[in-house]
Amino acid sequence: MPSLNTINHNLNDACQLLQTVSPSPAADASRLLCFVLDCNSAHLIAWPEKELTPQQAAGFAELLKRRLIGEPIAYITGAREFWSLPLKVNQDVLIPRPETETLVEFVVDRFAERDGIKTADLGTGSGAIACALATERPQWDIVATDISHAALQIARSNANMLKLDNIRFCQGNWFEAIAGDVFDLIISNPPYVADDDHHLAEGDVRFEPELALTAGAQGLDAIQILTRQAGDYLTADGWLIVEHGYDQRSAVQDCFLQGGFEEIVQLTDLASLARVTAGRSPGSQEQAQKEPAW
Ligand SMILES: C[S@@+](CC[C@H](N)C(=O)[O-])C[C@H]1O[C@@H](n2cnc3c(N)ncnc32)[C@H](O)[C@@H]1O
Missing domain, CATH: 1.10.8.10 (Ubiquitin-associated (UBA) domain)
Structure with a gap:
């Protein structure tokens, strides 16, 4: 038998x-x-x-x-691959998504390896973006922040596991974590789901931290903070690069315009939906006349 x-x-x-x-x-x-x-x-x-x-x-x-x-497979096994890197995850962090690789790809394609490029990854979660960039750009100086202490512990342990020594970790509410510093690139995959979005009650998302997902009635609260304040923390030639929802293309473009950003570009994911918006620092005009662009 x-x-x-x-x-x-x-x-x-x-x-x-x-x-x-x-x-x-x-x-x-x-x-x-x-x-x-x-x-x-x-x-x-x-x-x-x-x-x-x-x-x-x-x-x-x-x-x-x-x-x-x-319960999502990634939480059960405690692991998820991102940018071909094996990352540790648990219920304190968002499970890194393939669409976030669109953001990493843009940054890697657009900004070359060069000594001393200062980059901040705000709301780093598992450290997915920071670790991918640190791997691709070992000469960059990367700061990864999160308001969640538990998330930062996971991010730190991923950086250690991958033997990445060009990431510093700081805890704090958005720009408070990097107060007094300026960066060439500020990157974020912030929470961007509307508080009452029905997807929050479906599938894997039910197990993910609310702090990593929701951002007010339209899901734009965090993006508005980033676009309003990033200019104070960017070099004159710096860039803000933000991931957002598939249906937030024009709202996020408006946020970038209101923040005074120039050369705004929007990038689509594999499903041809705009998921990443990038813009050059509001203070970039005068500097652009003195120095060559990136
Ligand atoms: C969508 S998750 C992104 C995680 C990771 N960057 C990724 O792409 O997988 C958003 C992250 O922002 C963090 N966050 C939420 N509110 C924050 C705040 N006020 N200041 C800093 N980080 C915050 C959350 O803890 C979460 O880790």
Whole structure:
């Protein structure tokens, strides 16, 4: 009689159960079983008839229970890849999203490696943006901030794990964390979901910290603070680069215009939706006449 405790059997059972709660049941089942067996997905494909030990089977059942009540895979496994970097995550931080790579890509393409470029990542969460930039631009001097002490602990531990020594961490409410300093680049993926957005009650988002998600009635409170105040913390030739919601393109453009930013550009994600807005410092005109642009 065929065993009921093989890799294949466990995967099939899990996949059926997860169909009711997950948009990607097969991938979730595979990810959780890999986590329990400490292997990669190729191992599951190569050894479908291999038996799980009773401990492995019990461990898998436990994780499956958590996924069945909706807990995100990244929180269950404590890990999420961003910009090909393995990052540690927990419920104190937003799970880094692929669309945030659009922001990193823009910064890396537009601003070359050069000694002493000062960059601030405001609301760093897991440290995803700061770690990606520190990896790509080891000569930059990066400050990563967050109002959440717990989030900063995760960000710091990710930077240590990746052996990145060009990031400093500061706790504080937006610009309070960098008071008295000026930067060439201020970058942020701030909270930008409207307080009553129905998505907050759906899927993985239910488990993420509210502090990382919501920003007032229109979801624009944090972006307004950033665009109003960034000019005081940017060099004359500096840039503010902000991620925002897919439906906030024109509202965010207005915020940048009201903040006096120039050369405003808006970048689309893989789904062709504008998700990142960047603008040059309000004080950049006179400086641009003295120095070449980036
Ligand atoms: C959308 S999450 C972005 C996290 C990370 N940068 C990323 O891209 O995955 C927003 C972050 O802003 C932080 N935050 C919220 N309010 C803040 C404030 N007033 N000052 C500084 N950081 C704040 C949250 O704790 C959270 O880590």
